[in-house]
Amino acid sequence: MLQPSHQLYEYHVWANERLFDHLAQLPKEAFHAEVTSVFPSVSHTFGHMYLFERLFMSVLAGVPNDDIFPKLPSWTEEAQGRTANEMRQLFAGVSGEFRDLLRRTPDPDKAMTIEHPIYGRLDTHFSEILRHVVNHGTYHRGNVTAMLRQQGHAGVPTDYMFYLVERQASI
Template sequence: MYLQELTTRFVRYNLWANERLTAWLLTIDPGVLYEETGSSFGTIDRTLQHILAAQNYWYDVIVKEQINEFKLPAEGNAVDHVIANLVVSSRQLASSLSALNEQQLTERIRVSDSTQRRYEYILHVVNHSSYHRGQVVAMCRALGITGEIPVTDYDAYLWWIEHDVV
């Protein structure tokens, strides 16, 4: 039962972190989200699109055991739409993946040339989103945003749930 608790906590953390970061991004000048930074995906907007695409891809793999082509959407000047979809995707992940039992979590599933237990892919998708949220924060700082950037570390989430803030 510990594995189910761990993965549930991780997908709920992912939702919490994405909600915090995106809510804050909606408060800053939207033009900044389209500025080139030289980072992996160039702009904050495209990085958010990548997080969304990856979450959708892995949802299909983990829940439906369906491997679809990984497509990075190319929505221009639609960051509000991307942010809304990212939050919806994060809620869907939290809801669906929290419902998996221990047997489902330890079941091996094949993705391309790799076969891993389902929980390994769940940990991957949360880790992947965390990595790119860090990039978003770095891009914001590089673009001169000095305001109160929200903390989205897992440890901060643990504090919030411990203190019933969430």
């Protein structure tokens, strides 16, 4: 049985995969088409999501800010100009690393202190930051759905309930 916070991460991966499967059925231009939204395109939204997957994985791994911040430009660059399938591969790689981190973290509720250069200190727990990762992804998958609808394409349901139903059916 998965830890509840780990199951939420598996939902996050499932929802991203479901969205990538959907994008594979749409015209390739839909991924890079400019729209008026939170981000200028679906590809930019996924680039942002990828950057923050990397960032929060590093935070959860206990990497110091002085080692994380210099990597932000390269993580941003890594995701720019990618096709949907190439972006999917980037997400698959970071998901594998995230799962490895989760396996190496026996206590998902271990206490953590995070120092943010603007917002200050946060005393929290590993599982809280992991929930933030999932919530962040949910928010931006909603952005992607809105962007696709602006372009005349349907979205795809990625609600947690659909994940649970699909998971139950496969057991």
